[in-house]
Amino acid sequence: MIDHKELIAELLALRQRIREGEHGERVEPQHKRGKLSARERLDLLLDEGTFQEIDAYRLHRQSGFGLEEKRIPGDGVVAGFGKINGRVVCVYSQDFTVLGGSFSEVQGQKVSKVIDLALDAGVPIIGIMDSVGARIQEGVYSLAAYSELFWRNTQASGVVPQISVMVGPCAGGSVYSPGLTDFIIMTEGISQMFVTGPKVIEAVTREHVDKQTLGSAQVHGTRSGVAHFVAADERQAFALTRQLLSYLPSNYAEMPPATEPKDDPWRQDETLDTIVPTDPTEAYDMHQVIERIFDLGSFLPVHQRFATNAIVGFARLHGQVVGVIANQPAVKAGVLDIDSADKIARFIRFCDAFNVPLISLIDTPGFMPGVMQEHGGIIRHGAKIVYAYSEATVPKIAVILRKAYGGAYIVMSSKYIRTDLVFAWPTAEIAVMGAEGAVNILYARELKAAEDPQAEREKYIAQYRQKFGRPYYAAASGHIDEILVPHETRPRLIAALELLKNKRAQTRPKKHGNIPL
Numbered sequence: 001m002i003d004h005k006e007l008i009a010e011l012l013a014l015r016q017r018i019r020e021g022e023h024g025e026r027v028e029p030q031h032k033r034g035k036l037s038a039r040e041r042l043d044l045l046l047d048e049g050t051f052q053e054i055d056a057y058r059l060h061r062q063s064g065f066g067l068e069e070k071r072i073p074g075d076g077v078v079a080g081f082g083k084i085n086g087r088v089v090c091v092y093s094q095d096f097t098v099l100g101g102s103f104s105e106v107q108g109q110k111v112s113k114v115i116d117l118a119l120d121a122g123v124p125i126i127g128i129m130d131s132v133g134a135r136i137q138e139g140v141y142s143l144a145a146y147s148e149l150f151w152r153n154t155q156a157s158g159v160v161p162q163i164s165v166m167v168g169p170c171a172g173g174s175v176y177s178p179g180l181t182d183f184i185i186m187t188e189g190i191s192q193m194f195v196t197g198p199k200v201i202e203a204v205t206r207e208h209v210d211k212q213t214l215g216s217a218q219v220h221g222t223r224s225g226v227a228h229f230v231a232a233d234e235r236q237a238f239a240l241t242r243q244l245l246s247y248l249p250s251n252y253a254e255m256p257p258a259t260e261p262k263d264d265p266w267r268q269d270e271t272l273d274t275i276v277p278t279d280p281t282e283a284y285d286m287h288q289v290i291e292r293i294f295d296l297g298s299f300l301p302v303h304q305r306f307a308t309n310a311i312v313g314f315a316r317l318h319g320q321v322v323g324v325i326a327n328q329p330a331v332k333a334g335v336l337d338i339d340s341a342d343k344i345a346r347f348i349r350f351c352d353a354f355n356v357p358l359i360s361l362i363d364t365p366g367f368m369p370g371v372m373q374e375h376g377g378i379i380r381h382g383a384k385i386v387y388a389y390s391e392a393t394v395p396k397i398a399v400i401l402r403k404a405y406g407g408a409y410i411v412m413s414s415k416y417i418r419t420d421l422v423f424a425w426p427t428a429e430i431a432v433m434g435a436e437g438a439v440n441i442l443y444a445r446e447l448k449a450a451e452d453p454q455a456e457r458e459k460y461i462a463q464y465r466q467k468f469g470r471p472y473y474a475a476a477s478g479h480i481d482e483i484l485v486p487h488e489t490r491p492r493l494i495a496a497l498e499l500l501k502n503k504r505a506q507t508r509p510k511k512h513g514n515i516p517l
């Protein structure tokens with residue numbers, strides 16, 4: 001009869017073999033590719049010694065194409081749960097050294113299991129992606145496994161935060177799992193995401209494809225907007241994941257984690273008073289404003305290099321997490337266009353789903369004029385901003401720094417779409433349009449008839465600016481709530497946030513809305 005000691009020794013030996021399999025012959029090939037192993041990645045992501053593995057012994061049951069010889073315990077993914085900064089998360093890490101990390105029936109079942117656990121436990125789910133895609137040898141079993149994953153990603157959306165860390169290839173339909181999650185962190189040099197590979201694109205479209213850039217972190221971080229963050233290497237990717245999680249609640253029913261405030265709530269930076277140029281055509285960098293208002297060093301930009309005419313990201317105000325949405329006058333004058341609309345709307349919807357209050361800093365001349373934008377669907381995309389702000393029930397506070405013209409004034413968190421408090425700086429211009437454009441329309445006949453049209457134009461512009469180039473007309477009618485000396489903004493926002501802390505807004509009963517996609 002086998003005794004307990006032997007039973008335990010057998011288990012420990014098997015466990016050791018599973019880990020050594022990876023730490024032995026399966027680590028080397030990864031390192032040769034300039035990549036870390038699946039378990040090394042978990043070590044970097046999680047608090048030391050917290051990883052609890054599940055399904056380490058799973059074996060696939062498929063045959064043919066030599067699969068019988070490749071029954072490796074765990075089958076291409078390491079899954080389980082652990083802690084990040086003391087908070088529990090569910091994780092899975094694809095193991096490229098087992099059949100290229102190909103997505104199999106078993107990998108699908110393991111990943112589905114940890115997502116289900118994450119949903120039941122109300123904790124975030126983090127996928128570390130390094131895989132060649134569907135396991136070809138398994139045919140429909142691998143496709144079914146992917147379908148189960150996509151379905152779960154969709155079910156989990158808005159329930160727990162989902163983060164995808166891309167540290168290898170991700171091709172074909174498999175891109176839709178990260179594509180369904182809240183945040184994608186790509187790693188330069190080693191991660192690639194595309195639906196159709198270069199050879200197929202070249203064969204079908206006959207266009208030349210640059211294999212280095214197709215689906216690269218660079219392209220997705222700057223042009224497509226698929227990647228929310230781009231890390232220089234794997235270490236940075238996992239550090240970023242940990243940092244991002246520090247702003248997020250574990251699930252939709254919790255508040256984001258507050259920290260002990262380190263920065264003075266009364267800090268009033270007087271350089272803010274002169275930061276906005278009085279010449280409306282002169283640019284300034286909105287990042288300088290953000291730095292001076294929010295807790296020092298707390299701003300984490302999202303989509304930092306995509307649609308840079310808008311800025312979105314997480315920050316803290318007196319230790320409380322907030323979502324910052326801002327126009328960037330230093331890029332295209334802060335105009336709203338198709339990409340910035342998508343960037344802003346998506347961020348608002350994430351914040352609203354996870355109880356992150358919104359603070360909007362506004363200086364935009366409006367929507368980008370142009371045939372490309374019109375034909376590209378600026379109506380459909382721009383509508384997303386107004387939809388997202390209108391739908392959001394979290395505390396909403398706006399500060400109009402300078403230009404808030406026309407439709408852009410309305411969509412960018414105006415009072416009418418139920419922004420709780422709208423502040424303005426003395427430089428705020430709230431008008432249907434800018435002075436030059438308005439004068440050209442209103443006084444076309446007078447200007448044509450004038451002896452000195454230029455002098456006449458300037459006179460009308462001055463009159464227009466007198467009325468709309470300051471915030472007092474809007475304040476007199478209650479369309480804004482208060483005018484702030486810019487250096488007061490930080491304490492005023494902290495007070496407003498405190499007021500709205502327990503805000504509860506109900507939405508009308510419905511199945512779900514129909515956001516213009």
Ligand code: HXC
Pocket residue numbers: 099100101102131132133134135136137143146147169171172173174197
């Ligand atoms: C099973 C696969 C595989 C696959 C590669 N391998 N692709 N095994 N199913 N789909 C195996 C290889 O035979 C090899 O095994 C190991 O994985 C590593 O692959 P390599 O090609 O040697 O790696 P590398 O040179 O780094 O190239 C990686 C790659 C390339 C660029 C990703 O493998 C590639 O282009 N693969 C096709 C990617 C793709 O188009 N995937 C989409 C599939 S369709 P050995 O034993 O030699 O180590 C899809 C649809 C999903 O995913 C639909 C969801 C609804």
